[in-house]
Amino acid sequence: MTSPQKSEKDRVIIFDTTLRDGEQCPGATMTFEEKLHVAEILDGMGVDVIEAGFPIASDGDFEAVSEIARRAKNAVIAGLSRAQPKDIDRCAEAVKHARRGRIHTFIATSPLHMKVKLGMTPEQVIDNSVAVVTRARNHIDDVEWSAEDGTRSELDFLCRIVEAVIKAGATTVNIPDTVGYTTAEEYAHIFRTVRERVPNSDKAVFSVHCHNDLGMAVANSLAGIQGGARQIECTINGIGERAGNAALEEVVMAINVRQDRFPYRTNIDTTMLTHASKVVSAATSFPVQYNKAIVGRNAFAHESGIHQDGMLKNAQTYEIMRPETVGVKQTSLVLGKHSGRHAFVHKLQELGYKLADNQIEDAFVRMKALADRKKDIYDEDIEALVDQEMALQHDRIKLVSLSVVAGTRGPQRATMKLDVDGTMRTEETEGNGPVDAVFNCIKALVPHEARLELYQVHAVTQGTDAQAEVSVRLSQDGRSMTARAADPDTLVASAKAYLGALNKLVMKQRRDIPIAAAQ
Ligand code: KIV
């Protein structure tokens, strides 16, 4: 969060690599249009540098980087490039239309990578780096150089090569934890040492780039900042190679919430974090883990009765940041089997219900019973449940029990018990399908002339345990009555909806006229 009294030295540059390191991970490929959309959002939310792709990798990547460069309004647009002249030139070509472009070149510096992967000596790696940085600087003023596998590189060598690339014109020096191996203390130490020992270190911005193989990418990135780095490379939702990169929303909110420990500022409009997360998740088809920090759907949800009670008294009891700060409309007190009466009453008020104490009590008992059968209880479930509760109090015909035999071996059978004006009636009937059997049963128990005009089923909420909502319209003597009912069991909902419509028809009759029974 921006804070006016902080100086430029406390400013942390947010470098987003969702479109490069993020897109590079298996299964996260985005289309050209999706990349443009993601870039537009990143640009709008205050990301300082957008790494838009790897131009030499494919024509598609080249086109995406060029188009993003043309469209970006605020951010620096970077393209990645191996330490090879043709890569540098292609990258320069791709970012040339940006208001501000950057060439980001990298080469491995760890003994293992230099020997096994590159087959180069350390001296060759230094010479190569100097050559490509010089070439990049001939194209553009903003050049980033990265020491791939930096955290497994020898510190003395790292200092030597960093000095050389800065001398050649690198304006940003990135020391990535490519394999997600480092620890916070170690990473901070690397930055402190390199910045102290390299004589021209003040001529470049140092950058962190962490992978999450040990689940420490965010903590390590923040430690790197404490060690003097001032750029964080990260991705939305933490997508990236293997276990992913440091999550942008997490580093930004850690700085925002823990200003006492991280007295820095970023340019990010944090209220856009949730939207950005949803867009990237949809574009990549990578679902966001429910309990993901900041943007997971449970990040601001409370189900336990104790927590809900605390939240209703003071949100700070169980929330360290307000949901609105990250673009979530409000905290959600999810009703479920752990919820208490306090939260239930609060929810009823929120939904606009004014119920008498006994009605609340009945509805609460029914909510708990529903919660035993259904994992999540949504607002629509509560509405269906209370509406039904209120209707029930006036109904002359009430469903007491229903069991249905259905399946491939017909005929389907329904056994039903109804309370009709206080008298119990039971019947068993067959039908052409379970719904037909249920409706036949009602007709047998309460003979009537009403005709079924409409029967519709849909899910009130999502999931296979969703409540089914059934609408039934009955007509008799030129009058039509429609009723709806919801239940996790579609057949029970069907029976209730049918009875609801029948009750409305019957209600038009006088109470002193008995409801006809079967002969
Ligand atoms: O993880 C890494 O080392 C990288 C570099 C290319 C910066 O992604």
Ligand code: ZN
């Ligand atoms: Zn990486």
